[in-house]
Amino acid sequence: MDSGSAKDSPPSAKPKSKKVAMDKNVNGTKSDGKSFKEKKKNGNILKEKDDIKHKRRKAEEHAEQQPKEAEIWFDDVDPKDIEAAIGPEAAKIARRNLGLETGQSKQSVEQVLVKEKASEGLTRAVAMDCEMVGVGPKGEDSIVARVSIVNQFGKCIYDKYVKPTEEVTDYRTAVSGIRPENINTGEDFKTVQKEVADILNGRILVGHALRNDLKVLFLDHPQKKIRDTQRYKPFRQRVKNARPSLKLLCERLLNVQVQTSEHCSIQDAQAAMRLYTLEKKKWEAAVKNKSNNKNCKT
Structure with missing residues (x-):
C-alpha cells in the first residue's frame, strides 16, 4: 500500500507543474519571451502616440491663450506686473508698445508716443x-513763440505760432526751431492766451518743467x-537725477x-x-493719497 502510494504521487504532481508553466507563459516568462517583448514594444508605441497627442493638445491650448497685440493699450501698467498677471507674451507686447524692447530703434518715435486710431478730441488730461x-x-529773457497741446493719446489738438x-x-x-517767418505772421498773444486758458480749464495739465511754459503765457x-x-x-529716482531733462x-x-x-x-x-x-x-493714486492726508490734518 505504501509503495503504491509512492508510485502514484509523481503522476499527480505533473498536472500541477504543467499548470504553473502555463501561468508563467501567460505572464511572459523566458519560455515565452518573444510574446512578452512584442507586447512591451506595442505598449511603448501606444504610449508614444499618446504623448504626441498630449503635446499637440497642450500646444494648441497655449496658442489659444496668447494675447493679441491689437487688443491692448498698455497705459500706466508696468510690464513686470503684466508678466506676473498674464504671462511673458503679454509683457512682450507691453514692452514693444512702450518702446522697451530690443530693436526699438526701428520704430519711429511717433509710434511710441502716439496711440494709433484713438480719439483726436479733448480728454480729461x-x-x-x-x-x-x-x-x-542779450536775448536772455524769454517770450512764447509757439504753443502745442496734445490729448491723452498724443494727438495734437492745438498748435499755433x-x-x-x-x-x-x-x-x-x-534749440527752439523758431525762425522769423514762423512768428512774424503768428497769432496775436492775447488770442492764444485765451484759447489755451479755455482748453486747460478744469483739466489735468501734463508737461515738463511746466512752470516755464505757464510763466511765458502769463497763466496759472x-x-x-x-x-x-x-x-x-519716482522718475527722478529711476534716472538718479534731481532735475532730469525730458530727453x-x-x-x-x-x-x-x-x-x-531742433526741438x-x-x-x-x-x-x-x-x-x-x-x-x-x-x-x-499718489495725488489722491496726498490730498486725503491733507484733509485729515485739517
Missing part, C-alpha cells in the same frame, strides 16, 4: 509745451491738477530719442504725456 525765443539786450510782443534778439533756432493752473514729469519723484527721461524710460536736433513742441508734449500715461495709475 492734456499735455502742453511751448517754444520760446529770446528778448532783451505766436506773434512776438517784443523785439526778438535771439531766435534760439538751434491749480497745483493739484499739474503733472510735471520733471518734478515727479533723459525718454531715453531711460521709453527708450526713444527726442530733441536730437518740436508737439513732440515734447507727446513725450511728456506718454511718460504720464506710463505711470498714470500710480501717479494719480
Whole structure:
C-alpha cells in the first residue's frame, strides 16, 4: 500500500507543474519571451502616440491663450506686473508698445508716443509745451513763440505760432526751431492766451518743467491738477537725477530719442504725456493719497 502510494504521487504532481508553466507563459516568462517583448514594444508605441497627442493638445491650448497685440493699450501698467498677471507674451507686447524692447530703434518715435486710431478730441488730461525765443539786450529773457497741446493719446489738438510782443534778439533756432517767418505772421498773444486758458480749464495739465511754459503765457493752473514729469519723484529716482531733462527721461524710460536736433513742441508734449500715461495709475493714486492726508490734518 505504501509503495503504491509512492508510485502514484509523481503522476499527480505533473498536472500541477504543467499548470504553473502555463501561468508563467501567460505572464511572459523566458519560455515565452518573444510574446512578452512584442507586447512591451506595442505598449511603448501606444504610449508614444499618446504623448504626441498630449503635446499637440497642450500646444494648441497655449496658442489659444496668447494675447493679441491689437487688443491692448498698455497705459500706466508696468510690464513686470503684466508678466506676473498674464504671462511673458503679454509683457512682450507691453514692452514693444512702450518702446522697451530690443530693436526699438526701428520704430519711429511717433509710434511710441502716439496711440494709433484713438480719439483726436479733448480728454480729461492734456499735455502742453511751448517754444520760446529770446528778448532783451542779450536775448536772455524769454517770450512764447509757439504753443502745442496734445490729448491723452498724443494727438495734437492745438498748435499755433505766436506773434512776438517784443523785439526778438535771439531766435534760439538751434534749440527752439523758431525762425522769423514762423512768428512774424503768428497769432496775436492775447488770442492764444485765451484759447489755451479755455482748453486747460478744469483739466489735468501734463508737461515738463511746466512752470516755464505757464510763466511765458502769463497763466496759472491749480497745483493739484499739474503733472510735471520733471518734478515727479519716482522718475527722478529711476534716472538718479534731481532735475532730469525730458530727453533723459525718454531715453531711460521709453527708450526713444527726442530733441536730437531742433526741438518740436508737439513732440515734447507727446513725450511728456506718454511718460504720464506710463505711470498714470500710480501717479494719480499718489495725488489722491496726498490730498486725503491733507484733509485729515485739517
